Amino acid sequence: MTSQTELNHYSSEHNHNQCVSLALSTAQSLCNERGVLLTTIRYQVLTLIWESHKAVKAYELLDRLRPLQAAAKPATIYRALDFLIEQGLIHRVESLNAFVGCRCSDQQHEQLLLICKLCEQVDERPAPEVMSALLDESKQAGFMIHSKAIEIHGICIHCRTK
Amino acid sequence: MTSQTELNHYSSEHNHNQCVSLALSTAQSLCNERGVLLTTIRYQVLTLIWESHKAVKAYELLDRLRPLQAAAKPATIYRALDFLIEQGLIHRVESLNAFVGCRCSDQQHEQLLLICKLCEQVDERPAPEVMSALLDESKQAGFMIHSKAIEIHGICIHCRTK
């Protein structure tokens, strides 16, 4: 493990490694199934995102990618991010201009994001009650949903009880 | 009415004028009550935002403000926006990097935003069921909420039935 130096709430490096490699192999299979290409660059960017449980900024990713891809430029990163978002492999966190790995790639992709102001980790939750209330509300308004960004900022349970 | 040239769904210019002036006078009273200063610049920026029912971008506001304030610079706009957001007089739409007038200044400020991809108008809704589901979900997660951004993109009823 190289750049994974942030503190996080996960009990051990080992667990986090497992969690990253699970995410990566899932991503790989999904791309295979879908007949889309998880190229080296895309894989590297996805890995860099997963190595943090925090949301990561595009230019931060660029800095981390450069040792692996000397030619990397902003477009390199943004293209990889576009692809990963399209495939539902990461979330864009609108209120942070940042990106976070998505645990739910094959299921329903749009989830509630709980974003901790202290540890900066992002917890994604399917929150079915919220989603169905949202559907009801939209239906009442006659609004046809294309996409959702539901981002809650606050303090997570780990930081509160510390 | 000067720069209000966009099409919108509101039945007449007159109604929209009323709706703008109501928002402005409400804003004025709120600032008085709170002992904060709705200065000329702040008032002008708020007016410019209200003259559109669409979310407006910061540099667009800057362009529209300059005829009124020759010295206006980015900082001028961003400072006014910061103030208006703090006072709950506008919303920042995170997923658009844009700003929209807030109809609910004295009530609960954080609302659901329904953002139409076609007409670009933003509808704010208190959506109590969504909010309470959100509270439940946060409670379950042990998460303490500071702020919320709930932004739904899609097609509004007016654009759908046209």
Next chain:
DNA sequence: AGGTAATTGTTATATTATTACATCAGAACT
């Protein structure tokens, strides 16, 4: 191998936002 579409390289630039420091205007005090 040749043709095609997708991906990446490369440069430039657009868009969004902040920082830092100077100046100014008004309220509160003496």
Next chain:
DNA sequence: AGTTCTGATGTAATAATATAACAATTACCT
């Protein structure tokens, strides 16, 4: 009236985020 304090604004520079346009390369299909 002058002094001081505070908040607001002026001003310049720059940081941070994102896209566009076009060339070169690679992957895939037959």
